[in-house]
Amino acid sequence: MRIILFSGKGGVGKTTLAAATGVRAASLGHRALVMSTDAAHSLGDSLALRIGPEPTRVMDNLDAMEIDAQHELEREFGPIKNFLTRFFKGQGIEEVVADEMAVLPGMEELFSLLRVAELAQSRRYDLLLVDCAPTGETLRMLAAPDVLRFYFRKIFPVQRVLARTVRPVAPLVTSLPIPEDDVFAAVKRLYERIERLDPLLRDPKVTSIRIVLSLEKMVIAESERLFTYLGLYGYSVDAVIANRVLPDSLKGAYFERWGKTQARHMKRVREGFAALPILESPLRDEEVMGTLLLRTLSDEVYGERDPLSVFHTSRPPKVEKRGDGYVFSFDLPFASSDRVTAYAAGDELSVTIDNWRRNIVLPRSLSGREVVEARLRSGRLSVVFGGR
Numbered sequence: 001m002r003i004i005l006f007s008g009k010g011g012v013g014k015t016t017l018a019a020a021t022g023v024r025a026a027s028l029g030h031r032a033l034v035m036s037t038d039a040a041h042s043l044g045d046s047l048a049l050r051i052g053p054e055p056t057r058v059m060d061n062l063d064a065m066e067i068d069a070q071h072e073l074e075r076e077f078g079p080i081k082n083f084l085t086r087f088f089k090g091q092g093i094e095e096v097v098a099d100e101m102a103v104l105p106g107m108e109e110l111f112s113l114l115r116v117a118e119l120a121q122s123r124r125y126d127l128l129l130v131d132c133a134p135t136g137e138t139l140r141m142l143a144a145p146d147v148l149r150f151y152f153r154k155i156f157p158v159q160r161v162l163a164r165t166v167r168p169v170a171p172l173v174t175s176l177p178i179p180e181d182d183v184f185a186a187v188k189r190l191y192e193r194i195e196r197l198d199p200l201l202r203d204p205k206v207t208s209i210r211i212v213l214s215l216e217k218m219v220i221a222e223s224e225r226l227f228t229y230l231g232l233y234g235y236s237v238d239a240v241i242a243n244r245v246l247p248d249s250l251k252g253a254y255f256e257r258w259g260k261t262q263a264r265h266m267k268r269v270r271e272g273f274a275a276l277p278i279l280e281s282p283l284r285d286e287e288v289m290g291t292l293l294l295r296t297l298s299d300e301v302y303g304e305r306d307p308l309s310v311f312h313t314s315r316p317p318k319v320e321k322r323g324d325g326y327v328f329s330f331d332l333p334f335a336s337s338d339r340v341t342a343y344a345a346g347d348e349l350s351v352t353i354d355n356w357r358r359n360i361v362l363p364r365s366l367s368g369r370e371v372v373e374a375r376l377r378s379g380r381l382s383v384v385f386g387g388r
């Protein structure tokens, strides 16, 4: 079972390459499903087919679907949302605002991810290809499981204690509403589903991200940052796909400068993403739509390769003993130390880079220790914990 996510800046060719990979995998005999998590769905256009929120047959071995995240959210999160709205209202927050607050940023995206996991566990497919929304939304989606876990740990245990010990008199002593059993049941179910995401998504043998980019300065800069943030959230990138590469036949005359610029940018990509295979996808003379054109493109991208293969695995996070302290390290490619902060509180390590933060629950051996130092070297962050 493999899950491959196609991520990158808007318009670079994520949908096209996800669909093309699906067509190719299916023709090699893998049971594949391409699913779009971008609310602005264009997977149907790419496959030249009307597809809905349930798997629709495209060809032998290939299905496609466009996830309706809003619907997934309403279905699974309804009772929790109602409770949270009352909870926030009980704190004196206006109803409209409380209603907004009950749905966290990244929540919709989380339900897309849960749907991906559900289909992975159904064993109906050998390969799930996720056609992602542009960078920001995708990062929110990938960060969502941690954010939600954090949120649940902070809000619900308190509530549970309250509910257990002071239930009969609670309405007199506090304005906080007591969650009903169905809310607890819904929280528990959701929590368990989130817990099951990790072993799937953070296993580099199962899940890989393929970064799609075009050979333009702004796009490459965004892709480098994406690679950093994916490191922060612990996802493995297995390839970069450079799309719209000018074919040699076009490199004369008008396209001469473009050809040179692309060559220069390609050098930067090869150097910066040196550990990863760089696949090339040529600029075609028309929009790549429908299974025939997608198939031709995918043959050029993958050559002899099976798109299901794991082309690369990132180095996993590591905990090492040093003196009477420990060092916890993980990859943060392209990061510079002025952009990173790290601190520990209780059993959590909080790492921030630019505007992205991750709260990592620490192994028992590290919890309660102080961060003595955080050091970045060759794209890897080492957080040094002192003795107890």
Ligand SMILES: Nc1ncnc2c1ncn2[C@@H]1O[C@H](COP(=O)(O)OP(=O)(O)O)[C@@H](O)[C@H]1O
Pocket (backbone or CB within 6 Å): 009, 010, 011, 012, 013, 014, 015, 016, 017, 042, 243, 244, 245, 281, 282, 283, 284, 285, 286, 287, 288, 289
């Ligand atoms: N290699 C290519 N050659 C020609 N057209 C392409 C190529 N890759 C993508 N396109 C076209 O570019 C447009 C945007 O691609 P799309 O896959 O929708 O990007 P994204 O999903 O990243 O926003 C589509 O019309 C697609 O057919």
Ligand SMILES: [Mg+2]
Pocket (backbone or CB within 6 Å): 014, 015, 016, 038, 042, 131, 132
């Ligand atoms: Mg798209």
